[in-house]
Amino acid sequence: MNDAKTELGRKILKIKKAKGLRWADIAARITMSPVWTCALCMGQMSAEPHHARGIAEILGLDEEEEATLCEIPYRGAQPMPPTDPLIYRFYELVLVYGTSWKEMIHEEFGDGIMSAIDYDMQLERLPDQKGDRVKITMSGKFLPYKRY
Amino acid sequence: MNDAKTELGRKILKIKKAKGLRWADIAARITMSPVWTCALCMGQMSAEPHHARGIAEILGLDEEEEATLCEIPYRGAQPMPPTDPLIYRFYELVLVYGTSWKEMIHEEFGDGIMSAIDYDMQLERLPDQKGDRVKITMSGKFLPYKRY
Amino acid sequence: MNDAKTELGRKILKIKKAKGLRWADIAARITMSPVWTCALCMGQMSAEPHHARGIAEILGLDEEEEATLCEIPYRGAQPMPPTDPLIYRFYELVLVYGTSWKEMIHEEFGDGIMSAIDYDMQLERLPDQKGDRVKITMSGKFLPYKRY
Amino acid sequence: MNDAKTELGRKILKIKKAKGLRWADIAARITMSPVWTCALCMGQMSAEPHHARGIAEILGLDEEEEATLCEIPYRGAQPMPPTDPLIYRFYELVLVYGTSWKEMIHEEFGDGIMSAIDYDMQLERLPDQKGDRVKITMSGKFLPYKRY
Amino acid sequence: MNDAKTELGRKILKIKKAKGLRWADIAARITMSPVWTCALCMGQMSAEPHHARGIAEILGLDEEEEATLCEIPYRGAQPMPPTDPLIYRFYELVLVYGTSWKEMIHEEFGDGIMSAIDYDMQLERLPDQKGDRVKITMSGKFLPYKRY
């Protein structure tokens, strides 16, 4: 169902490289965050018309591609378990830290979950003498389990 | 192989509740972070002797249990895909954001990965009028793929 | 991790049968809905102390069992795909109606999901000449995907 | 086997968007419910000729496409477990509530199942100050297990 | 959840052998068919009290075991794909004849299914010069897919 969005993602990666743009550049154009902009271009988010407009302009997309950016995707094309080592490391974090997240969030908030929908994320480079680090900051709204 | 560590984890949860302790209290005793301390108690990390000492004292563990804390675990007891909704949401983030993490980290650092070993994490409550949020900050050393 | 809650669930089923109680009776005692009360007793929900109190009284549970009702479960013990025909039919509904739910909810609400956390459900008998029907009414809060 | 119905589904989504129609509009034309009409268009149901006729007229489909609407599908194209978060939440409900549905339906009706064939469903918006809700009402005929 | 029914099944097999009974003997006692009676004893069906009574008498079961026969099972303990050759052959029939059943039933009845709930079955020996045959006769109510 996502063929159009996936194909557009591949095309955007090529244009972005050819134009020497960074995700931050594209994001700045639409005043959104780089992570969300990247996820949108990779076909995992849906844009509002003005976002699609801005991205189409900076990347030189046609009208149909602009509309494709606004479509709501069937999310989750990522194979599981991930075969790519970079992505696998995040899967491994779930394996190793899953129970800790559960215990700590319940301790602090009670029964419920951290939303993956009302959710945002940032990704930064953290300079470090022993080797720079990838820093990821995320926040998701706590949703209490309804008792009814 | 982890039976002893898993069983100890269950016991610690009971003691912690009975004593009204929080992970932060236990962590403070050994001057470590709450997330790592929780992961250690859940059987996913190995302690150095003085950490095990401190935890044994605050929780009232016996010598064998103290030694168990120092053992290196066979990590990853978490069933996959996770059946628990709280843990599943993190798995879903890998499904949705996997390719974005890959594109953004490569853009910034080149070919390589974010280490899940030389890695740390913090978990906080982020007050918010529309509902408090779970904030997670993590950093992992970037490891460039060796070309040889 | 849920052994205690699962085992308690089995015990409650026996007591309930022996006492000739219905879920509605137990639910009425704690002024909650029968579905939630049943899910709680089956080990899939966590009770607040006064709910646990009421259930312990009506069923004659001891203190430890009462505390077990308050514990937050590792949810989702149900094998998938379900082997039991009654439960499988719900799984089949996801197979058959999954894409329709997606298209209809997006049409009405835009990009987002129906929460399975801020969620409630009712189950009724619907008299019908051609054979009575099971009626299920559920509602979940719509959560819009955050654009950031 | 469903290639024609799946492809037609994609085409219908485009026409529907281009014409600014809602599922309710298409359903009204054939005096059927919006959910069934949507499921039909998504390739999961088979139409009677006059339904196919009405839909072909409102959407401008050709004769072969009209015939495709009448074909009986090989149902269940939905990947399992669902990777899309919206659809996954329904799968999660089976994980969490499966045993409760089983206990409650047996309590009320005895041994048997809720039919997923002699089944209907409605989907509505439920206005709510804390955020509107998705309301789903479904009913399926109870089928008692035959003892022979 | 079915431990009691599975365990009882094993015990019944032993008693049956020790007493030199056949399924037909047990079935005759409760005026039911041998297949259903066997499925009941194997823990896959639920008895009405008088069936349980008759079986308890002929096999010498105690009161708790009699009650166990009346319990509604979590059906489907059979591993899939079946590793046992006898059971696997039936699985193979689904692989080979699945699409033919679908085409033929739809041709005759239209869109719908053969119920596996309002269903009965017989198993007989069919004498044959080239080697006796297993004859299975089954019938299930046709359930038309509801259009609503």
Add this chain to the structure above:
Amino acid sequence: MNDAKTELGRKILKIKKAKGLRWADIAARITMSPVWTCALCMGQMSAEPHHARGIAEILGLDEEEEATLCEIPYRGAQPMPPTDPLIYRFYELVLVYGTSWKEMIHEEFGDGIMSAIDYDMQLERLPDQKGDRVKITMSGKFLPYKRY
């Protein structure tokens, strides 16, 4: 390996519909049973030349298609577990009745299996006031396990 037979199956379904034929009509032409004829056309059986001849004539197939009917298939294209509800019900019968078939066949015949190769099947409509039924009659040669 079965592409030709699968594709031919799809084509036959169309021709059959266009010509208003039933499986019984096609089967009568070659004096074979409707189930086997249907399975042959669905690509799961191999024809003898005169069967292929008859089918080619009644359906208007060309020489290559006639030859394709005679080819021995790589059987079993059916996805498992079946996602289509009609086919799934047969899979469910294996889940529920697998152990009963095993116990009953062994009781009657001793150690061995019912052949799925030296096997035949009939499918009929069984008129019934409470709703017509699908009746399936199958027989397979009993094959005793060789002791050597």
Add this chain to the structure above:
Amino acid sequence: MNDAKTELGRKILKIKKAKGLRWADIAARITMSPVWTCALCMGQMSAEPHHARGIAEILGLDEEEEATLCEIPYRGAQPMPPTDPLIYRFYELVLVYGTSWKEMIHEEFGDGIMSAIDYDMQLERLPDQKGDRVKITMSGKFLPYKRY
């Protein structure tokens, strides 16, 4: 269901070792082949009473164990894919030679299969200067696919 047969298998391996017996010795006692005798003792075959008698005598089994040898097993406890390298090699032969077996058997016999029930096997040491070889000879009755 095979617990008794599996447990007996483990015990037989110990007795056999303690007594310094070979499968050929046990087989000779009951005038059967070593492979079948081994498979019987490993819990994968059912004995006739006089076989069980002979094995009980040579191994010193009690009456219940003798009866266990006669029970018909739920076959196929072997995990798949096999994790043990010796057993895996046979699985690999299916991967590599599966299509060749199919083409060659069909060429010689037409449409049908080699029975794995009316089947026997021998295992020998084949002396060879470059290293002795395992020689396996098997034969299974050809079963033609019934056309009906």
Add this chain to the structure above:
Amino acid sequence: MNDAKTELGRKILKIKKAKGLRWADIAARITMSPVWTCALCMGQMSAEPHHARGIAEILGLDEEEEATLCEIPYRGAQPMPPTDPLIYRFYELVLVYGTSWKEMIHEEFGDGIMSAIDYDMQLERLPDQKGDRVKITMSGKFLPYKRY
């Protein structure tokens, strides 16, 4: 990676049929065994140039196809578990006889395996009054586990 070899296999099957050749005929031309020749043509083995030469001549293959026969395949295209009944029976033999092969080979040879690489196989028709049999003779070099 094996597309060329798989496609060539399909073509060879057609040519072989058109020319009325048997595997034994093709094998005789290159003085190799029919099984190996068949496996080579099915894309699971690699030919030496003179084998490829001979096969190309007898079948009328072009130069590129001849070269394809010499390529070393990515072996194992067979789906597992096999859906085709003929191939499945061999898989079933691994399920049923896996542990017996292990016990018997270790008894005779000690710790090690039967090679599936230094391996050969023959397939014959064994005339038998009660129905001809498929006879398979295989031998593989015993490889002792190295202790170092």
Add this chain to the structure above:
Amino acid sequence: MNDAKTELGRKILKIKKAKGLRWADIAARITMSPVWTCALCMGQMSAEPHHARGIAEILGLDEEEEATLCEIPYRGAQPMPPTDPLIYRFYELVLVYGTSWKEMIHEEFGDGIMSAIDYDMQLERLPDQKGDRVKITMSGKFLPYKRY
């Protein structure tokens, strides 16, 4: 996502064969190791521009193909478990030696892992009278688990 790199890999294998080159020849041209060069050409590594330059020259690749060599791959196209016997043997080593690697590395280095990113490998022929051997030497940086 790796289509271009995979396709290029296939093309390189053909050119390499046509030109009679060995991996060592290609590697020597860019002063890199043969294993890394091979992995790069197989689409599992990313080149720096001058590596891509050298490879393009020796193999006669065009500009787009040269750029493809520099792209960072979605790694891990290898099916698991591997169906090819050569690759499977490495998988088997993980099955057999996994726990030994874990115990030995922890004994020597403490808690942590051997990096598969800061990693190199060599593959050589080891002449041996009893048959030459494949020698693989690998080294990966030890990464201690961070305690924080």
Add this chain to the structure above:
Amino acid sequence: MNDAKTELGRKILKIKKAKGLRWADIAARITMSPVWTCALCMGQMSAEPHHARGIAEILGLDEEEEATLCEIPYRGAQPMPPTDPLIYRFYELVLVYGTSWKEMIHEEFGDGIMSAIDYDMQLERLPDQKGDRVKITMSGKFLPYKRY
């Protein structure tokens, strides 16, 4: 089947720790390599009597445990994919380098495999200023695919 060997492995780990021994110490006692000795103790290899003798002496095992060391294991208890990060990295190497191993070994040796049976391995610490490295050296006999 390996329960005794697995349990013994756990016990050996405890004794080894209590006695402050290293694998090299145990290996030296029986003049074998540390890797093989470790694999033996972890239940994945079989000892000759004098090896078992030496290990029993140094670790203080009883006669039955000594015999257990000599038993041939059902190898491969390691869960796959490995959940433990240390072991997973080796699995990842198969994912990333599988095709390169295949291409390079075939280039050097022709069609065949590296034996995982006639195989040895060493594990060393490689001092390195940027962080010490794990060095693994392995060699396996090349086995050419038999053409017959």
